[in-house]
Amino acid sequence: MPSPGRARYRFAEFTLSPARRSLFRAGREVPLIPRYLDLLLLLVERRTVALHRQEIFDRVWADVVVSDGALSQAVRTLRRTLGEEGGRAFIRTVSRHGYQFVCPVVEEEDGGEEAVPRAPTDPSGPTGGTDSLPAALAHLLAPAATDEMCRDAAEELHGLGTAEALRRLDRRPGHARAWAHLRDSRWDVAGAGPVPLFAPPAGPAAWAALAGLRVRRALRLAGSRWAAAAAAAGAAGALAGLLGGLAMATLGGSSAPSLLGALALVGALVAGVGAAGVGGGLAAAEALVRSWRTPALALLGAVSGGLVGFVSSRIASSLLDTLFGLGQPSIGGGFEGLCLGAAAGLGYGLATRRMVDGAPSPRGRARLLTAAATALACALAGGLVSGSGGRLGAMSLASVVGAFPATRVRLDVLGRPLGEDGLGPRTRTALGLGEGLLFGAGLAAGLTRRPRRLESE
Numbered sequence: 001m002p003s004p005g006r007a008r009y010r011f012a013e014f015t016l017s018p019a020r021r022s023l024f025r026a027g028r029e030v031p032l033i034p035r036y037l038d039l040l041l042l043l044v045e046r047r048t049v050a051l052h053r054q055e056i057f058d059r060v061w062a063d064v065v066v067s068d069g070a071l072s073q074a075v076r077t078l079r080r081t082l083g084e085e086g087g088r089a090f091i092r093t094v095s096r097h098g099y100q101f102v103c104p105v106v107e108e109e110d111g112g113e114e115a116v117p118r119a120p121t122d123p124s125g126p127t128g129g130t131d132s133l134p135a136a137l138a139h140l141l142a143p144a145a146t147d148e149m150c151r152d153a154a155e156e157l158h159g160l161g162t163a164e165a166l167r168r169l170d171r172r173p174g175h176a177r178a179w180a181h182l183r184d185s186r187w188d189v190a191g192a193g194p195v196p197l198f199a200p201p202a203g204p205a206a207w208a209a210l211a212g213l214r215v216r217r218a219l220r221l222a223g224s225r226w227a228a229a230a231a232a233a234g235a236a237g238a239l240a241g242l243l244g245g246l247a248m249a250t251l252g253g254s255s256a257p258s259l260l261g262a263l264a265l266v267g268a269l270v271a272g273v274g275a276a277g278v279g280g281g282l283a284a285a286e287a288l289v290r291s292w293r294t295p296a297l298a299l300l301g302a303v304s305g306g307l308v309g310f311v312s313s314r315i316a317s318s319l320l321d322t323l324f325g326l327g328q329p330s331i332g333g334g335f336e337g338l339c340l341g342a343a344a345g346l347g348y349g350l351a352t353r354r355m356v357d358g359a360p361s362p363r364g365r366a367r368l369l370t371a372a373a374t375a376l377a378c379a380l381a382g383g384l385v386s387g388s389g390g391r392l393g394a395m396s397l398a399s400v401v402g403a404f405p406a407t408r409v410r411l412d413v414l415g416r417p418l419g420e421d422g423l424g425p426r427t428r429t430a431l432g433l434g435e436g437l438l439f440g441a442g443l444a445a446g447l448t449r450r451p452r453r454l455e456s457e
Contacts (some may be wrong), residue, residue, distance in 0.1 A: 007108065008085055008108060009092070009107055010105070010108065011104060012090075018041055024080075033190045036081075038059075044230075047101040050099065055098070058100070058332045060074075065359040075091055081159075089103065091100055094394070095380055116336060129207065137168055139153040140169075150177065150178070155185050162192050166182070175203035176208070177206075177209045181213070183202075183210055184197045189284075215288065219239065225279065225283040225286075226282075229275045230275045230444045231446060235442060236260040236443075239271070241262075241266055243430050244427070253287060266393070278341040279443060279447060281302075281305065282300065285297045285300040287359070297349035298346040298349060302342035305340055305342070310334030313331055331400065340439065343377040368412040370441075370444050370448055374440040377419075378440030379432075382454055383436065384432070386431055392435045394432075398423055
């Protein structure tokens with residue numbers, strides 16, 4: 001029960017109860033997904049001003065990054081739910097700024113009694129029937145309809161009844177694209193029914209249409225995230241190189257001051273390229289898959305990490321052979337990238353498993369926990385890979401340096417603190433743990449960075 005003294009709001013035939021997190025229409029609860037209810041509460045509570053889009057994103061989508069179209073879609077859904085027709089307006093669009101709630105509101109104290117009689121929620125949606133279903137279905141199936149128009153129609157069909165919409169859709173012309181929009185939009189409509197993957201009208205054409213929808217979304221959302229992940233991981237790699245150089249200088253492995261800069265550059269390049277691949281895979285997984293998010297993150301992280309590791313190792317080996325005649329030096333590649341990518345996806349997915357309606361962008365303590373979970377997963381993977389004979393950055397560098405007998409750089413001194421004469425198993429494991437830890441922390445810090453939106457509508 002709510003605490004006495006908390007406000008509730010009445011407008012038109014609606015009652016909005018923040019304490020119960022519910023919207024009622026003439027005594028019947030109206031289903032809304034939590035984000036859209038949060039948006040409506042924000043607009044009603046701040047109704048005296050026009051809220052800027054950036055403020056809305058910062059308040060309602062504080063822990064995730066979504067495309068700019070998500071707010072427009074949410075406002076359209078609220079307008080449709082509230083029934084903006086016949087000249088009645090609830091939410092005003094302020095050009096190139098944001099939105100304002102304009103319907104007169106009566107604010108009253110919620111003293112603990114029921115705000116409105118609790119009638120059971122109508123499973124077929126706010127309209128209470130399917131009279132509007134043929135028109136919405138026609139809009140969804142229209143050949144000239146844009147993705148945005150199809151999504152609006154799909155959301156309306158979910159509100160009218162998902163099962164009935166699918167039954168009437170069957171295999172009508174254009175059913176593949178219609179099924180894809182119904183499947184994709186079911187996450188954003190409270191009370192939407194299932195849209196099965198392996199039951200009619202699903203099929204190869206419908207799956208291809210769904211993949212196309214999500215690929216387009218991935219291209220919109222993923223670009224800045226993988227770049228941020230690469231930059232942050234590159235910084236972490238530079239730090240790892242500096243720390244390694246300082247340790248070697250302290251232990252007598254080199255006296256050249258230029259070694260610090262060289263190792264920082266190598267660390268930044270190795271970690272940055274690896275994070276570009278893994279970060280791209282994780283960003284794509286977030287945009288493409290919503291039903292099995294964590295397994296998808298682990299899988300695509302592994303695939304992208306393995307691919308970029310393999311390609312990078314081939315390029316590096318060819319350059320070293322061409323420039324120095326080293327043949328095929330033993331440096332890390334696809335296997336190491338696959339293991340680190342899978343670990344990063346698993347740790348990141350588990351830490352952000354509750355954030356499923358956008359690309360996660362936690363703040364404060366939640367962001368630190370996400371970075372810690374990803375770093376720990378990568379550290380464990382790095383330790384296991386390096387300790388069992390795999391070659392991450394340090395061990396790959398040791399292999400290259402070992403091919404130059406005249407070099408003054410001696411990485412084997414790093415084993416002294418662990419009681420080993422050279423790079424033994426304990427030293428390799430410790431180096432792998434450290435590299436994985438910094439790589440995972442940098443990767444997660446970049447992925448969770450919240451970009452500022454410069455454009456407005």
